Amino acid sequence: MDAMPKWADVVLIPLISLILAATLSALVILAIGESPVEALNLMVKGALGSTYGWGYTLYYATNFIFTGLAVSIAFHARMFNIGGEGQAMVGGLGVALICLYIPWPHWSLALLGGTIAAALFGAAWAAIPAFLQAKRGSHIVITTIMFNFIAAAMLNYLLIGALKPKGSMEPATGKFPEATHLPSFQDMFSFGETALFRGAPANVSFFVAILACIAVWALIWKTKLGYEIRAFGHSDTAAKYAGISPTKIIMISMMISGGLAGMMAINNVQGEAERLVLNAVEGAGFIGIAVALMGRSHPFGVFLAALLFGFLYQGGAELALWTKIPREMIVVIQALVILFTGALDDMVRVPLERVFLALRRRKGGAA
């Protein structure tokens, strides 16, 4: 029998970890002479207190859902894909190419095209490290992180060269055509006079992210492929016995992972910037690792964790704007959240398991 009920594992442990991280963050804020209560208040107000704030929070969350799902699916095959950053960059390249060079009649088709291009480019970028892992045994952690640098260099090269409009001084592509612009939340949810989400970047790709959560959930838990991916992740020796090809699983799971990371580009490139700029990903690929860890590689958990990190991002920006707390502080808070939910999992888990065992024993004794 498991030591703990499932709800304690998926809800209670992350919650306690979070409270611990928040407490420690509060102490740090106190130490630099600001009020933690005030800070929290500002963060909540800034990120969740208005539709504008929500519009930013959900925009960030959309990025993190894609990269979080990407890391999760690789985790299920026990592959540690830390190349989400590079895959998202290259996904952006895919989006830029098809938006710039294909005349789309309507945004919905452009979204479909953008999604496919982003996924294909991201998947292709992940396929090379996956192949090296499957065939040559080169460690996926090393190769994916190296591919982040290669992707950055490649984009740099293209954005100051082939993709830069003539005469422009900026390393970026030209503006995408009007027909490829995705409807923002402001376009979608403002009725009559009242403009909701005014100026916020959240857009229709948030719903694509939700669809992606559902699709990944079905893939992992309901299909043969997901079954094989999980089997391989739990035990590669057993997978071999069952006739599951390690090469196939490594390639497919990493390409799905890269594809999901790449799909982030429909949000930040097609949805928000409407052109491809340097460093468009802004670390979301790495946040995806934290999101996957905190979400226990479950799509629903990833969704919640992505919301939390979206809140931290937006709330942090507000903090930097209105207080003397530097923006780096928010990185510290994020780091604490990652530390407690990811790395120090056992610190909460072990004592909690003991509590549940003691409770059960008492109940068993009474019965």
Place this chain on the structure above:
Amino acid sequence: MTTAPAIELKGISKSFGPVHANKDISIRVMPGTIHGIIGENGAGKSTLMSILYGFYKADAGEIFISGQKTAIPDSQAAIAAGIGMVFQHFKLVENFTVLENVVLGAEDSGLLRPSLARARRELKALADEYELNVDPDAVVEDIGVGMQQRVEILKALYRRADILILDEPTGVLTPAEADHLFRILENLKREGKTIILITHKLREIMDATDTVSVMRRGEMTATVKTSETSPQKLAELMVGRKVLLQVEKAPAQVGKVILDVKNLNVTDEKGVHRVKEVNFNVRAGEILGIAGVSGNGQSELLEVLGGYEKGTGTITVNGQTIDLTGAKSDGRSRRERGIAHVPEDRQREGLIMDYHAWENVAFGYHHDPKYQRGMFMDNAAIKADTLEKMERFDVRPPDPRLAAKSFSGGNQQKIVLAREIERNPDLLLIGQPTRGVDIGAIEFIHQQIVALRDQGKAILLVSVELEEILALSDRIAVMFDGRIMGERLPQDTNEQELGMMMAGMNKGEAA
């Protein structure tokens, strides 16, 4: 008796979470005796010995060594109290010499040379005294397992152990090596050493011990003089009910050849030639048993047949050649050809320990159309199928939603067997069917294997337990160093002859 017992344990209890591994265990072992501890897997034998050797701390209870109450917080204290332990899996540094291994951790000073010189003298004395002959300058990885075990015993004696604990010492030995071991133990006993022998083999208990304690589910159910008990009685005490130690089976009704292996060679990833020019066949309705000390090519043989190791040669099943290297050399293709496989290591190969029972029942057969619904897997159908199989194979508890790791070894093996046998294969490959399985389940598993044979299926059985091979097989082939040393009929051979063949000696071939 006036002499104090060499070891006395009083009221030892130990729990791991909700599991009571040891419940109020008391035991007295007199000096100069061999005391056996027998029990099924998970009965708590190893936990008890780990407490005695300082690996675990008992929740309650006291330990007396030669009448002195002794606390054993760690293995250093155990060694100081004169306790030596020979583990099932040896703890030797492979690339050190015998001498270096013996001295390791017991050096006299910072300088190695005087310690080694002293150890060399002592080893010589010990070797003469106890028939413990080992070349002190041999490198451990170059010597056989029997010899390695002697090094472990020497290590303990060099540290002045008076009490020697051996945990399943014969698991990796040939019968001849095991006999040698028991001679050594006799010598040690004569010199006044006290020996505790942990095993699950009834025969060893009967042959070697003076007294025996039986453990079941963490409790000491009995301690008796070996001369006043019988294997049957001990088995009953272990399991808690009457058990059949003999497999009952009718003469084989042999049909046509199902599996034919010709000139099979296997070279592993490290370039070691594991299987050498192996030829044999298995016919419908018979069990071919492959005997041998583990590591002599049997595992690789099973892996090639199961489709996850490459080989060269010709293998036909039902007259059709199977692919040994190409695209069709995988487990899935093998299953489609009617080959079922119960692998040697169920925890690493046969099961995904974190998967639920129902996910494991589909394992390897997850492409089966009856498990699909459109583009998804029909999990409800698999669960229903699993429940049925669990009931037919008496898996306890019959709950498809439990993770494989939550079942006992015997029940895990029943899940694998249910999955493979219920597929109605033409050929069943089965490796170590009862390793780590309790006696009660062994009986059931053996019955299932024989029942499948009686349905006219071909069965290839690989086991390192000679008793099991003799009890089940209709024909026996012995493997040594990757080769088949010869085939025998069980009624025409005996353990001695098979033991010689397992050690690489073949009467018929003697020059």
